[in-house]
Amino acid sequence: MDTSDRDPTPTPAALPVPLVWSAHCLLHQPLAEIWLGVRTDGTEVAARATVIKEAVLAAGAPLVEATAHGDQTLSRVHDQAMLDYLRTIYPAWVDAGYTIDPGADRVVPYLFPTQGLLGGMELREPAALHARAGRYCYDTMTLVGPGTWEAARGAVDAALTAVDLVSSRQTRVAYALCRPPGHHAGRDAFGGSCYLNNAAVAAEGLLAAGHRRVAVVDIDAHHGNGTQSLFYDRGEVFYGSVHVDPGAGWFPHYVGFADELGVGAGTGANRNEPLAAGTGDQGWLAAVDRLAGAVAHFDATAMVVSLGVDAAADDPESPLLVSVDGYHEAGLVLSALGLPTVAVQEGGYHLDTLGGLVVATVSGLSG
Numbered sequence: 529m530d531t532s533d534r535d536p537t538p539t540p541a542a543l544p545v546p547l548v549w550s551a552h553c554l555l556h557q558p559l560a561e562i563w564l565g566v567r568t569d570g571t572e573v574a575a576r577a578t579v580i581k582e583a584v585l586a587a588g589a590p591l592v593e594a595t596a597h598g599d600q601t602l603s604r605v606h607d608q609a610m611l612d613y614l615r616t617i618y619p620a621w622v623d624a625g626y627t628i629d630p631g632a633d634r635v636v637p638y639l640f641p642t643q644g645l646l647g648g649m650e651l652r653e654p655a656a657l658h659a660r661a662g663r664y665c666y667d668t669m670t671l672v673g674p675g676t677w678e679a680a681r682g683a684v685d686a687a688l689t690a691v692d693l694v695s696s697r698q699t700r701v702a703y704a705l706c707r708p709p710g711h712h713a714g715r716d717a718f719g720g721s722c723y724l725n726n727a728a729v730a731a732e733g734l735l736a737a738g739h740r741r742v743a744v745v746d747i748d749a750h751h752g753n754g755t756q757s758l759f760y761d762r763g764e765v766f767y768g769s770v771h772v773d774p775g776a777g778w779f780p781h782y783v784g785f786a787d788e789l790g791v792g793a794g795t796g797a798n799r800n801e802p803l804a805a806g807t808g809d810q811g812w813l814a815a816v817d818r819l820a821g822a823v824a825h826f827d828a829t830a831m832v833v834s835l836g837v838d839a840a841a842d843d844p845e846s847p848l849l850v851s852v853d854g855y856h857e858a859g860l861v862l863s864a865l866g867l868p869t870v871a872v873q874e875g876g877y878h879l880d881t882l883g884g885l886v887v888a889t890v891s892g893l894s895g
């Protein structure tokens with residue numbers, strides 16, 4: 529391992545990783561989250577992207593504007609009906625008058641067609657738009673507004689542009705500043721402040737570019753239930769995640785346990801490392817090390833890093849207490865695999881420290 533570049537605050541010339549960016553990512557303004565029935569200020573705000581962009585550019589990364597990509601790769605990840613829903617629901621919501629009566633300025637579900645509700649009956653398309661709002665969205669925290677689709681689609685373009693840079697060997701590592709994040713979004717389900725799964729799209733893009741086996745390593749504080757579900761039965765994509773233990777009461781609560789190992793062709797290509805609150809650098813890095821070992825064992829030819837920095841000590845969303853040096857070290861551990869790597873932004877919510885944490889991790893990933 530190269531130990532010459534361990535300064536977590538590198539000089540500008542020290543970050544040779546392109547920052548891929550779409551200005552559309554700022555258009556998503558959720559305004560709020562409905563938490564236990566209470567309207568609270570959301571934490572997934574556009575300022576997150578702004579502070580990260582400023583910090584990464586200040587560290588010397590070259591800026592690459594995301595280029596528009598067609599829906600081919602995106603459609604491999606998500607159900608077309610959900611894509612159509614996300615593209616059209618907000619204008620339909622406004623046209624139907626919901627912003628005036630009852631005064632809902634964002635699309636928010638009130639009813640979810642769970643297995644218990646359906647009782648084995650087929651899932652029909654509900655006539656009422658307010659009933660459709662729970663068809664794909666699985667929580668009340670992930671609101672849809674006027675720029676949500678454009679931002680989510682811009683994030684996908686950023687991820688795919690980063691894939692292009694890596695696949696064409698212009699760089700070994702590229703960083704896509706995706707916002708909104710994506711790892712909680714599955715084939716026909718979205719939630720957890722995520723709409724389209726940027727990391728999964730990047731993995732599909734790398735496969736399409738000729739990579740035989742792709743590993744997705746998720747270091748966000750929370751389990752990437754969407755990414756896991758998308759690749760759970762796939763043998764050519766490994767998913768490994770280190771996260772705060774859902775069994776101890778943390779989002780996404782229902783999945784992310786250590787005994788989830790994949791099924792069918794994907795058996796053995798899924799690995800979860802749930803950690804207790806207060807784990808800190810040593811235990812967290814040991815788990816990152818185990819994931820890196822699993823990626824090497826999987827014989828991956830390329831890697832996607834779901835780069836969430838909400839495991840950091842100052843973050844309001846998780847209790848894992850990882851330091852900026854810990855994040856840098858995680859980047860170095862993953863860099864030592866020597867793989868073509870696309871890093872995709874996931875969570876991270878503490879605006880004062882967010883930029884430094886991302887710079888530390890990306891500089892680690894660059895080796």
Ligand SMILES: [Zn+2]
Binds near residue numbers: 748
């Ligand atoms: Zn998270």
